[in-house]
Amino acid sequence: MVRNAMLRRVTAAVLAAGAVTALASTPATAGPAAPSGTWRADLSTVDNDDVNVRADGGVLTLDNAAWHRTAAVTSGSEGKLLLAEHPLGGPANRVAAQVAADTPAGTTVEVDVRGRTGANDWTEWTPADQGAATFAKPVGSVQVRISLSSTTDGVRPTVRDVRLSADSAPQNAPQNAPQANAVAAGTPLTYKVYGTREGLVGGTTANGHVITSRDHFVSFPSGRSLSPKGTGNYTARVCRTDNSRCEYAPVWEVGPWNEQDDYWNPSATRQKFKDLPQGKPEAQAAYQDNYNGGKSGLGYKVQNPAGIDLADGVFWDGLKMSDNGWVNVTYLWTGSGPTGVVTTAGDPMNVRAGASTSAAVKGLAANHAKVTIECYVEGDTVTGKFGTSKIWDRIGPGHYVSDTYLQTGSDSPVAPKCA
Numbered sequence: 001m002v003r004n005a006m007l008r009r010v011t012a013a014v015l016a017a018g019a020v021t022a023l024a025s026t027p028a029t030a031g032p033a034a035p036s037g038t039w040r041a042d043l044s045t046v047d048n049d050d051v052n053v054r055a056d057g058g059v060l061t062l063d064n065a066a067w068h069r070t071a072a073v074t075s076g077s078e079g080k081l082l083l084a085e086h087p088l089g090g091p092a093n094r095v096a097a098q099v100a101a102d103t104p105a106g107t108t109v110e111v112d113v114r115g116r117t118g119a120n121d122w123t124e125w126t127p128a129d130q131g132a133a134t135f136a137k138p139v140g141s142v143q144v145r146i147s148l149s150s151t152t153d154g155v156r157p158t159v160r161d162v163r164l165s166a167d168s169a170p171q172n173a174p175q176n177a178p179q180a181n182a183v184a185a186g187t188p189l190t191y192k193v194y195g196t197r198e199g200l201v202g203g204t205t206a207n208g209h210v211i212t213s214r215d216h217f218v219s220f221p222s223g224r225s226l227s228p229k230g231t232g233n234y235t236a237r238v239c240r241t242d243n244s245r246c247e248y249a250p251v252w253e254v255g256p257w258n259e260q261d262d263y264w265n266p267s268a269t270r271q272k273f274k275d276l277p278q279g280k281p282e283a284q285a286a287y288q289d290n291y292n293g294g295k296s297g298l299g300y301k302v303q304n305p306a307g308i309d310l311a312d313g314v315f316w317d318g319l320k321m322s323d324n325g326w327v328n329v330t331y332l333w334t335g336s337g338p339t340g341v342v343t344t345a346g347d348p349m350n351v352r353a354g355a356s357t358s359a360a361v362k363g364l365a366a367n368h369a370k371v372t373i374e375c376y377v378e379g380d381t382v383t384g385k386f387g388t389s390k391i392w393d394r395i396g397p398g399h400y401v402s403d404t405y406l407q408t409g410s411d412s413p414v415a416p417k418c419a
Contacts, residue, residue, distance in 0.1 A: 070203030115139025188335030247318025340406030355379020
């Protein structure tokens, strides 16, 4: 069933009228720091990576202060500016933001950052305007995301300046390192959560994607894993509980029920609801255990225990579900290893049980999904997006796809041969 209007993304925080935000602080764990650069965010350019924002003389504000991403949102507005990747002068593990903004009552401005830890790997998005964002691993470049929101039609926040600084400091107990435990483990985290159908065809996701019929993406109740439009930097493998069908799909939306519930992370780094067990969504605790009085973090009465929303194509075609239900979710970005990006003409590709075009179909891999390549085998010759090859990559337990549809950055296998 399609999610109730109360589930849509609504920013509830209220700041004093006319407030000017100027936030920058140093974590308690900081010691002598090695500077890696300071810079100012470019607030003068808006492109198709951005959502409902405009730049007026270098001042960022909402483009349409009465624009609603979906028909389920009846008031207020929101927008996002995604800045270009910024190379640093040296490795850094900490980024702080100073923000000058006008925030009338009912509006908010948030600055999140992420860092590149390798050629194809990113940290999760982490707030940098409420204390420095601290990464578990050094990063060589940083990307900034500025989010504006309003709860009332016609009321706009404005951002006049964002100054950023990056440095390296000793880490005792990082307060904002979402991947601290996950990346070190190598194997990505997997949890069983309740999945609901997204629906909302014609609406716009949090990253600016316009939802189409039988679309292929997923949504988690946290912006920390939101992939930029047209990318799958953060991708999930979603499977039926008997693992008979799975889909690999990019994370393009925020929800259900909450916006700051990165429940897959340990309590030390989970943004909110730190008293809940790792892997348990707040909505599930509210629905099953009357946590928070049975309400979401946004104050709504929770009507199901959902921890993931599934676009219609994932729901019906990838998993062949007929009703909302429990699924096994693997948060692929929390692991490590060689990766490839699914690159097709737009439709998802079949995931097969073996290295053959006649092998049983085990599910789908959506365009843009970033998958982990465990190993490779030789099988049927296939001509695909990247030429002709008999190489097939294993991207999960008993899951094979032709290497000719994976952008790996190499014409040769990027993983060892399967045993």
